[in-house]
Amino acid sequence: MKNFASIAAALSVAFLSADALAQSKGGIAKRPEDLKYQPLVFNPPKPSDYRHVLPSGVVVYLAPSKELPLVDLVMTFKGGEYLEPADKVGLAGMTASLMRTGGTESLGPAELDEKLDFLATNIAIGAKETTCAATIDCLKANFDESLALLMDMLQRPRFDEAKTKITVDEAIEGMKQRNDDADPILGREWAMAMYGADHFEARQPTEASIRGITRDDMAAFAKRVFNSGNVIVAVSGDFEVKDMLAKLEAAFAAWPKGERMADPPSPTQVLKPGVFHVEKEIPQGKVYIGARSLQRDDPDYFAALVMNEILGGGGFTSRIMKTVRSDEGLAYSAGSRLNAGTWYDGEFRAAFQSKNATVALAIKLIQNEFQKMRTTEVSAEELEVAKKSFIETFPRAFESKPAMLGIFVGDEWTGRDAKYWQTYRDNISKVTAADVKRVANRLLDMDKMAVFVVGDWDTIAPGDPTGRAKMADFFKDQAEHLPLRDPLTMQPMK
Numbered sequence: 001m002k003n004f005a006s007i008a009a010a011l012s013v014a015f016l017s018a019d020a021l022a023q024s025k026g027g028i029a030k031r032p033e034d035l036k037y038q039p040l041v042f043n044p045p046k047p048s049d050y051r052h053v054l055p056s057g058v059v060v061y062l063a064p065s066k067e068l069p070l071v072d073l074v075m076t077f078k079g080g081e082y083l084e085p086a087d088k089v090g091l092a093g094m095t096a097s098l099m100r101t102g103g104t105e106s107l108g109p110a111e112l113d114e115k116l117d118f119l120a121t122n123i124a125i126g127a128k129e130t131t132c133a134a135t136i137d138c139l140k141a142n143f144d145e146s147l148a149l150l151m152d153m154l155q156r157p158r159f160d161e162a163k164t165k166i167t168v169d170e171a172i173e174g175m176k177q178r179n180d181d182a183d184p185i186l187g188r189e190w191a192m193a194m195y196g197a198d199h200f201e202a203r204q205p206t207e208a209s210i211r212g213i214t215r216d217d218m219a220a221f222a223k224r225v226f227n228s229g230n231v232i233v234a235v236s237g238d239f240e241v242k243d244m245l246a247k248l249e250a251a252f253a254a255w256p257k258g259e260r261m262a263d264p265p266s267p268t269q270v271l272k273p274g275v276f277h278v279e280k281e282i283p284q285g286k287v288y289i290g291a292r293s294l295q296r297d298d299p300d301y302f303a304a305l306v307m308n309e310i311l312g313g314g315g316f317t318s319r320i321m322k323t324v325r326s327d328e329g330l331a332y333s334a335g336s337r338l339n340a341g342t343w344y345d346g347e348f349r350a351a352f353q354s355k356n357a358t359v360a361l362a363i364k365l366i367q368n369e370f371q372k373m374r375t376t377e378v379s380a381e382e383l384e385v386a387k388k389s390f391i392e393t394f395p396r397a398f399e400s401k402p403a404m405l406g407i408f409v410g411d412e413w414t415g416r417d418a419k420y421w422q423t424y425r426d427n428i429s430k431v432t433a434a435d436v437k438r439v440a441n442r443l444l445d446m447d448k449m450a451v452f453v454v455g456d457w458d459t460i461a462p463g464d465p466t467g468r469a470k471m472a473d474f475f476k477d478q479a480e481h482l483p484l485r486d487p488l489t490m491q492p493m494k
Helices: 002-024 091-101 109-119 140-155 161-175 182-195 207-211 215-225 241-253 301-313 319-327 356-375 380-398 401-414 420-429 433-443
Strands: 051-053 059-064 070-078 122-127 131-139 231-237 274-279 284-292 334-339 347-355 450-455 479-482
Touching (some): 059 401, 070 401, 091 161, 182 450, 231 241, 301 380, 301 420, 319 347
Parallel strands (some): 059 231, 274 450
């Protein structure tokens, strides 16, 4: 104890001395708000500094780093779920999964896994709505062998019968749980209303579509999408640029070129405004409110970003969160998101989860916030906070080399203007309160929105006990009750 007291006293003197020294030099501020920082100077990297083209024509982005003896490779292929035939929904995901787990012509599934385990290499192949990807995460010393294994998977997949059966069974078991929670119910009904049930953004795999996928279907999809004429490669980690380019050229040289995939189709669905409800006996109703929004090249894009940040995208500083959660205590989480589409309009939606009895009140409060944004200019403080949130966090987009290369690859596939990132902060800074009000009038018209609710309607409809709001207040009490869908067929159940 005596030694501890002596150490504590010495540390105290040291801290006091350091504080006194700093104060004498005018160093330490008396209050946190008095702290001064040097302005952050950050210039976003240029894609051209990292872009290469192999003799075979494959575009490659390279970002070497000597921090760790690791290599991270990502091959991104254009094409995904939007290429699936209507009766084969689920084909993209199943093909990608079996290309990884189903072995190759020369290696069985178990043998392939053993080789990867021995190399301590992680290889993944996956499919999304508009792209497919194949990745390697490995030690520098094992990269050559890891790349050879990946190329074998991509060019000569086995689609093992036993692994295919397991994948099908797992997919169908997962489907059986589709109605267990409100989230997937709300999500699929929302997507169907936004894009149409026949559009890839909303289509759902069924037992019939999954069981109808054959080995020939997967082989044809793999050959169509996974080819050297339809890929952009990104590599970061411990390597020399010249050596990596030579290795990639050797890997791609013998791979026949295919066609580059066309852009995804635009939806033809026109959103029907109104209240839509799916019955589910749960204590809290889940709600989406919104409509289609705009595209990322729209002149109002940056104003829309700032508008949404103030309205509901900014967490605890946003109006919806303050009103619905902080002031009224109706929801743990409430806010909004704006998704600007690449090839067609994206979507805007506000979302929350509240007790069934207070769902109507929360909707009315959000509706009021929409109206305020449309009729009154936001305050100078709100505008400044929102713009700073984008400007000051901007460098995070490039904080790692894999993330940086991912941006470059995505921009090249989608044809984004090369000046976008160079002018991003300036475009945010230019947004005015008048711009926010204008774009709010464009995007926040409740009469043109849909309100989707999943919950116990008998409790939701009457509204809160204080009588401040009820569901009859919206769209002239014209609510459409949607049937729950069969989890395996996606057909409405009686």
